[in-house]
Amino acid sequence: MRLRTRLALAFALLALVPLAVMVPFTLTELRSTLSRGLDARMVGATASAQEAVERAAANARRAVEELVESSAMEDLAREARESPARAIRADTAQPLMKSRGLTVLSLFDRKGTTLSSGHLPARRGDPDPVLFAVTREKSPKPVPVKVAVRGDQGLREVPALVTARPVDYGDSRLWVVGGVLLDQGLAAHLSRLTGAEVSLLSGDTVVAKAGSVTPPTVARVLPLGEAATVRLVFSRAAEREATVGVFRSFLLLAGLGLGFAVLLGLLMSRRITQPVEALTSGARRVGEGAWDVQVQVKATGEVGELVKTFNHMTTELRSTTERLVATERVAAWQEVARRLAHEIKNPLTPIRMSLETLMAVQDAQDARFPALFRESAGVILEEVDRLKRIVDEFSRFARLPKPQLEPVDLGELAQNVLSLYASPPEGISIHSEVQPGVVAKADRDQLTQVLVNLVKNAEEAMAKGGGALHVRVRGSEQDAVVEVQDSGPGIPPEHRARIFEPYFTTKDGGTGLGLAIAARILQEHGGKLDVGGEPGQGACFTLSLPRER
Incomplete structure (x- = not known):
């Protein structure tokens, strides 16, 4: 990597390091603050939902008590003592239920038989052990139970908050069991109150649901005994959007800072590295064999001294190299000549010996001269061929043509x-x-x-x-x-x-x-x-x- 690039990257890192340190810390703190705010809102909303449910239970309790103490209920009890079948009919409880703002109301005799039911008129004459069990509760507060009601798809069980009060007339006793259903109306009210998605559950079954929230979400559960549960689902989208918004702001700031730092780094690095790059280029050309390179660049301080030293070095290097090359060329040819002389000398020895033998035999007029001549001629011709091979090989070695690539x-x-x-x-x-x-x-x-x-x-x-x-x-x-x-x-x-x-x-x-x-x-x-x-x-x-x- 070039020095100019490294300097530019160094400036960019100097701009990014503070942001890199601050962003994780800031985002962590922001998430923690928003999370605490959401937790506080959920706690407040859950408390509001609890109060709303308790208020609905209190209203149902007051309505049942007012009904029990009303003159209409006293007249009904008196008539029922004389003739229960004529006094209390299947539709008797319904107007009483609606007049008091209740959604559950049943009238029972002392044995638990349903005399009239406002929420399920067809129950007349049948026992309703779930509702009648409320009469045995010691606390006057409404309790959650599952109540059978008729809907579009037939009978179904819906959780309700109910309470029971007796109506006595002489030795006759009627039981008034009334309250409110935990239905879609209550779910919608709780959703508006808390800003959450509200689900009313009976066991694992969703009885009513109101509101919707954007994911991601977090849930809180408000138990109402074994019969019912209120689940509140809150959105964390605002927290995520705030975090993303802050992160985007940091990214924008980092981008602007990075751009400015890179620009400043390029300007500064160009001024710093221009002499160094010129020296690098000069050194590369020297390495390629251009001994007369001179760096022409303005520089001050230590870099200026380095430029002057480099120019002086190349001047000396050129003259020294020329002398060295000339010396090496002479030495190389001397070595080749020595080796060539040695190779040529080897065949000359047998040639000389063969000729001396022939001369001695001829001077002695020896009859073996023709045979020795033929033998010596063969040796001489063989050594001459060897000399020719040496010369041919040397010629090829010395005149090796430039390769055609x-x-x-x-x-x-x-x-x-x-x-x-x-x-x-x-x-x-x-x-x-x-x-x-x-x-x-x-x-x-x-x-x-x-x-x-x-x-x-x-x-x-x-x-x-x-x-x-x-x-x-x-x-x-x-x-x-x-x-x-x-x-x-x-x-x-x-x-x-x-x-x-x-x-x-x-x-x-x-x-x-x-x-x-x-x-x-x-x-x-x-x-x-x-x-x-x-x-x-x-x-x-x-x-x-x-x-x-």
């Missing part, structure tokens, strides 16, 4: 080379493993020369004992690789450091230039040639080139 499919090239060895010597088998699509930019002819040389060397290494030759072509993300592996004697570790030097060879009659030429070809292609393998188990030459995309 083009995309080359290494798998196809390897198969073409192996086709030249379709009939290997007896005891030698050739195997290929080619990954398709491995392409590199290379000079096809020069690369073919390298592979032919490697395959030929591998065959010669296995000439005596036989073995297997493996040629593998594979590609990685960056490199195209060709491996030539044999099962011959291998190359000793002490020879591997010099195996690619000119005129170094371990073969009888070898010139020592084949692998040197191959290594130089790979070097001029931007690749390399390596040797591996375990001693005694064969050699493995690895050819690596930059892969073409």
Whole structure:
């Protein structure tokens, strides 16, 4: 990452760090405050609902007491003492119930038989043990019970708050059991009062429901004995919206701060890094071989001193490099000349000895001269051929042409080379493993020369004992690789450091230039040639080139 980018990011981080620290803390505090507010509202609403239910129970209790103390109820009790069937009919309780604002009212005799029912007239003459059980309650407060009522779908049980009062006339006693149903009307009233979604439940059954709230929600339960439960559902949407709103504000502030910080960072980093980038570019050009680079940039302080030092360094580096290159060139040619002289000297010795022998035999007028002449001529011609090979190899090494690069499919090239060895010597088998699509930019002819040389060397290494030759072509993300592996004697570790030097060879009659030429070809292609393998188990030459995309 460039220094300018890092400085710009540093300015941006300086702007974001305070916000990153504050946002979680602020949001946590906001959620806590809103949650406490919602909890307080739910507690107040639940208390209001409790009061509303108690108020409805108190109204029902007062209505029943007023009914019991009314003159109409006294007259009804008197008439019922004389003739209950004529005095109390099936429809007697209904007008009394409506006149007092009740939704449940039943009149019972002393045994619990229903004389009249305002909420279920068809109950006349039948016992109602649930309602009549209220008469045994010691407390005058209404109690929750399940009352049977008739609806559109037939009889169903609805929770109600009821209370019981006796009406005595002489030795006759009537029981008045009345109250209010916990129905849709009460649910709607509680919903308006609390702002919550209110459900009246009898067990797990929803009897009435009113209101609606937006999720997410939280519920509170108000139990009314075993017969009924009031469930209040409150919305947390306002809390979430407030949190989201604050978070969006922080994001907007962070975006503005980040934009300003990045802009300021870019301006400041440009001023700071311009000399550094100029020095970097200059150093890169020096690394590419441009020794005369001079950095022309205005800078002060330590950076200005660095620019001056760099310019002085490149001036000195150019002159030093030129001297060094000239010295290395002379040394290299001296080494090549020494090795070439050594290689040429070896054939000259047998040539000289053969000629001296011929001269001595001729001076002695020896009759063996014709036979010795033919023998010595053969030796001389063989050594002359060897000299010619040395000179030809040296010529190729010294005049290696510049590679003509083009995309080359290494798998196809390897198969073409192996086709030249379709009939290997007896005891030698050739195997290929080619990954398709491995392409590199290379000079096809020069690369073919390298592979032919490697395959030929591998065959010669296995000439005596036989073995297997493996040629593998594979590609990685960056490199195209060709491996030539044999099962011959291998190359000793002490020879591997010099195996690619000119005129170094371990073969009888070898010139020592084949692998040197191959290594130089790979070097001029931007690749390399390596040797591996375990001693005694064969050699493995690895050819690596930059892969073409």
